[in-house]
Amino acid sequence: MQPQADAGIVIIGAGEAGTRAALTLRERHYAGPITLIGTETHLPYERPPLSKAAQTALDHPAPAIIGGADALAGQDIDYRSGVTVTGIDRAAKTLGLQDGPPLPYAQLLLATGARPRTLSLPGATAESVLYLRTFGDALALRGQLAHGIRLVVIGGGFIGLEVAASALARGCTVTVVEMAPRILGRAVPAEIAARVATHHRAAGITIIEGIGLTAIEPRAQGSAVLLADGRALEADAVIAGIGAIPETALAEAAGLAIENGIRVDGRLATDDPAIFAAGDCCAFPHPVFGGRRLRLEAWRNAQDQGRHVAGSMLGDMAEFATVPWFWSDQHxxxxxxxxxxxxxxxxxxxxxxxxxxxxxxxxxxxxxxxxxxxxxxxxxxxxxxxxxxxxxxxxxxxxxxxxxxxxxxxxxxxxxxx
Amino acid sequence: MAQWVNACGEDEIDEEDVIRFDHAGQSFAVYRLEDDKFCATSGFCTHENVHLADGLVMGRIIECPKHNGRFDIPTGKAKGAPACIDLQTFPVKIEDGRVFIDLG
Known part of the structure; x- marks a missing residue:
């Protein structure tokens, strides 16, 4: 292979953080090569609508492309869709790809995101339980939400409750099961969570809090979610939204520090000065909260960090200090x-x-x-x-x-x- | 050709704030900036279907209440991701304490 004059910036992950970083690099007049690698086949799209508009829209939904359909075109960004990175060789500064020769980088951004935590429960299989992360997941869920079906949502977090509200709007009978004493756990104050629960119940959703699950059993049609108190919730479809796990495997295998996410400093740089991380996958110190290390799973954080890390990769020394902000639509x-x-x-x-x-x-x-x-x-x-x-x-x-x-x-x- | 529509009273909008005005199937955002400068734009954010009257006015910038897309109020120019399409703007005049916008 010919040595390259400038291997440029390679971004692993074409979600909000990675795509915003790529676009920001060009806005900032970075002239070197940019390679944006995504495992999915669509153009990079916004995830927030997946639990909401993608479920309730009358027309067959299309992904909401980040920055519009033409955002990447004309920016000289080499978007490689449907590509899986198998490893990072930090000494050689190359990436191993599932198909094709090693890909060199001068600087690397890990924007690998997070994947849904899966249920470890007897009977919980890829066939019996849906999850929601990708546009493909959203279409699979949408295909299940026929009028009148019984949907059981496992997990009373943001995703679960948004899906519950969307399914209700589609005419489904919806039950949400939360194992913890109340919905919306850690991040939301109890008073607010109680108002959300009241709102959902008034709309016609059954919310069961503080009860564990024991198994999912197949039925002639659909399945049954078995609760620790002996109840069985008959379901035509089951979806779980029980949290997300940061995608850190590549970083970990490359010897980068992991601390509930890829550990970065205030500029979003890892211990390797050529490698940065942003979005759901990274754990960063927040200067407004005394340096408390945070890992946020939120659209705006991904967008803001994507923009910030682009600057860091161009030599900015500023710390990422944006105050977390989060929204969730329900009914x-x-x-x-x-x-x-x-x-x-x-x-x-x-x-x-x-x-x-x-x-x-x-x-x-x-x-x-x-x-x-x-x-x-x-x-x-x-x-x-x-x-x-x-x-x-x-x-x-x-x-x-x-x-x-x-x-x-x-x-x-x-x-x-x- | 000008088509002036009586949108609201001057006093119905606080300084550095915005209200919603609907007319003939269209929705608008009517703003009062510093020094009693009034402006009008199309009502919905160009990024997603959210009304800008629920957003925050800071100086001459309106920020979408949901995704923080920003627009320059007098010109309608999109100022920051995720918004990338400009708002439509409409001429405004004040007569007898009323705010009129020109839909022509």
């Missing part, structure tokens, strides 16, 4: 969270026309905000709270609790005082 309402509510030691509630809007404070400093309701009552204030968190502000709790005081004024007074 037309939206759940939004800024920051890290679980960091807080005190919660202040603002009553916005009957909807509780929660502020989470740690030693007086705002570290999180959360709300569930119509997007018009949630989104603006969550965004403002995010800016207050980013600014490291310690707003007066009385002002936070007072719905007549605009959050924007708190932000402006802080800016004025600075």
């Amino acid at each position: 037309g309402d939206t759940l939004q969270i800024a920051g890290l509510p679980d960091e807080g030691d005190r919660t202040v509630v603002r009553d916005i026309a009957g909807m509780p809007f929660l502020f989470h404070l740690k030693a007086g400093r705002l570290v999180g905000a959360s709300a569930f309701g119509p997007i018009g009552k949630v989104a603006k204030d969550i965004r403002l709270a995010e800016m207050l968190i980013q600014a490291g502000s310690s707003p007066d709790p009385a002002a936070l609790a007072d719905p007549t005081i605009k959050l924007k004024s708190l932000l402006q007074s802080r800016v004025a005082a600075a």
